[in-house]
Amino acid sequence: MPTQDLFLIIAVAAVVLILGVGTAFLLRGRKTPPGTYTSTRDANDQPAGSGGTAVAEPEAPAAPAPAVEPAQAPPVGPDLGVEQLPEAAVLEVPAPVRGRLARLRARLVRSNNALGKGLLALLSRDTIDEDVWDEIEETLLLADLGTEPTQELVGALRERVKVEGSRDPQHVHDMLREELVRLVDPSMDRELASQRHPDRPAIVMVVGVNGVGKTTTIGKLARVLVAQDKDVLLGAADTFRAAAAEQLATWGDRVGVPTVKADVDGADPASVAFEAVRAGIEQEVDVVMIDTAGRLQNKVGLMDELGKIKRVVEKQATVDEVLLVLDATTGQNGLNQAKVFSEVVNVTGIVLTKLDGTAKGGIVVAIQRQLGVPVKLVGLGEGPDDLAPFDAEAFVDALLD
Numbered sequence: 479m480p481t482q483d484l485f486l487i488i489a490v491a492a493v494v495l496i497l498g499v500g501t502a503f504l505l506r507g508r509k510t511p512p513g514t515y516t517s518t519r520d521a522n523d524q525p526a527g528s529g530g531t532a533v534a535e536p537e538a539p540a541a542p543a544p545a546v547e548p549a550q551a552p553p554v555g556p557d558l559g560v561e562q563l564p565e566a567a568v569l570e571v572p573a574p575v576r577g578r579l580a581r582l583r584a585r586l587v588r589s590n591n592a593l594g595k596g597l598l599a600l601l602s603r604d605t606i607d608e609d610v611w612d613e614i615e616e617t618l619l620l621a622d623l624g625t626e627p628t629q630e631l632v633g634a635l636r637e638r639v640k641v642e643g644s645r646d647p648q649h650v651h652d653m654l655r656e657e658l659v660r661l662v663d664p665s666m667d668r669e670l671a672s673q674r675h676p677d678r679p680a681i682v683m684v685v686g687v688n689g690v691g692k693t694t695t696i697g698k699l700a701r702v703l704v705a706q707d708k709d710v711l712l713g714a715a716d717t718f719r720a721a722a723a724e725q726l727a728t729w730g731d732r733v734g735v736p737t738v739k740a741d742v743d744g745a746d747p748a749s750v751a752f753e754a755v756r757a758g759i760e761q762e763v764d765v766v767m768i769d770t771a772g773r774l775q776n777k778v779g780l781m782d783e784l785g786k787i788k789r790v791v792e793k794q795a796t797v798d799e800v801l802l803v804l805d806a807t808t809g810q811n812g813l814n815q816a817k818v819f820s821e822v823v824n825v826t827g828i829v830l831t832k833l834d835g836t837a838k839g840g841i842v843v844a845i846q847r848q849l850g851v852p853v854k855l856v857g858l859g860e861g862p863d864d865l866a867p868f869d870a871e872a873f874v875d876a877l878l879d
C-alpha cells in the first residue's frame with residue numbers, strides 16, 4: 479500500500495476515535511432530561527410539554543450539568559420567585575440519599591441532647607429511687623413521647639434495672655437503646671410508595687396545616703427522587719397562596735423537574751391536580767407529586783376540598799401515598815391535626831419537619847402510636863438536601879449520642 483494511503487487511513491481512524499470518545503462524554507450524566515425520553519415508550523407518546531400550556535418546563539441548562547456541590551447551592555426561601563433565579567440555571571446534583579440521617583445526626587443531637595443525655599445520666603445514678611423514676615418520666619413527657627409510651631418505657635426500664643442492675647454505663651446505654659428502638663418500632667414499613675406502575679406514575683399527595691413545610695418538603699423530596707434517577711412531575715394545587723406555585727416551580731427548576739400550575743390565581747385546586755396527573759400519565763413520568771394549600775383541620779369546607787382533590791385525581795389514577803407534613807415544634811397539637819387529616823384523606827405516611835429545631839423528638843413515637851402510620855421522612859434543616867428517610871435505629875442512636 480502506498481504511504482499516502484496509509485497516512486489517510488490513520489488520519490480517518492484518529493478522527494473517528496476522537497468523535498466517539500467525545501460523544502460518549504456528552505452522553506454521560508442523568509439517564510434522560512426529566513419529562514423527555516430518548517425513545518418513545520408507546521405509540522401515543524407526546525413530547526414533553528405538549529400536553530398543555532399549564533406545564534412549566536424547567537429551563538434548559540446552558541451546558542451539560544457539572545457536579546455542583548449541594549453545599550454551595552443557594553437556599554430557596556419561601557418568597558424567592560422564579561424571576562429571581564439566574565437565567566439558564568445549571569441543574570443541581572442532589573446529595574445522595576443513603577446515610578442521610580447519619581449525615582444529619584449532629585442536628586438531632588444538638589436539639590435532643592437533653593433527652594438522651596438526661597436519661598442516661600438519670601439511669602446511671604448510684605441509686606435509682608422513686609424521685610429518679612419521676613424525673614425519668616418527666617424527661618420523657620417533656621420530649622412529647624406521650625403518656626402511654628412513657629408509662630410503657632418506664633415500666634420496662636424499672637423491670638430491667640431490677641433484674642440486670644444499672645452499674646455499668648455501657649450496659650445502661652444498650653438497655654435504653656433497646657427499649658427506645660422497640661418504641662420507635664423498626665418493623666414499620668417506611669418505604670415511600672414512589673414506584674411507577676406498569677401503565678401510570680406513582681401519585682404522591684402532600685397535605686398539612688399552614689406553614690408546616692409542605693412545599694419545601696416536596697422540593698426536597700423531588701431532589702431525593704431525582705437522586706434515585708426517577709422522572710418526577712410536580713402539581714401546584716396550592717392555588718390559595720399566590721407565591722406557592724412559583725415557590726414549587728423554583729424547587730423543580732433547580733433539578734430539572736417540570737411543574738404543572740394554574741395560569742390564574744385562585745384556580746380550582748382539584749383541576750390543577752387533575753391536569754398534573756394527566757400530564758404525568760402522558761409524559762410517562764415515574765412520580766407525580768401534588769402540593770396542596772395549608773388548611774386548618776377545623777375548617778370543614780377546606781377539609782372537604784382536600785377530599786375532593788383526592789377523589790378527582792383518582793378518576794385517573796389511585797393515590798399511592800398521602801404524606802401528612804407535621805411541624806415537630808408544635809408538639810401535641812400535631813396529634814389533633816393528624817387525626818382529622820387521616821379521616822379525610824387516609825394518610826399513609828408522616829413527614830416530620832423542623833426536627834432540627836426542637837427537643838421534642840418523642841413526638842415520632844406519639845404520632846405513630848396515635849395514627850398507626852409510620853414516620854417516613856424527617857426534615858432537619860432549611861437546606862435543599864436536609865430531608866432524610868427515617869430510620870428507627872439511626873434516630874435512637876442520634877438521641878443517645
Ligand SMILES: Nc1nc2c(ncn2[C@@H]2O[C@H](COP(=O)(O)OP(=O)(O)OP(=O)(O)O)[C@@H](O)[C@H]2O)c(=O)[nH]1
Binds near residue numbers: 772864
Ligand atoms: N428548620 C427547618 N425549617 C424548615 C424545615 N422544613 C421547612 N422549613 C421552613 O418552614 C417554612 C415554611 O415552609 P413551606 O414549605 O413554605 O410551608 P407550607 O406548609 O408549604 O406553607 P403553606 O403553603 O403556607 O401552608 C420555610 O421557611 C421553610 O424553610 C425543616 O425541616 N427545618
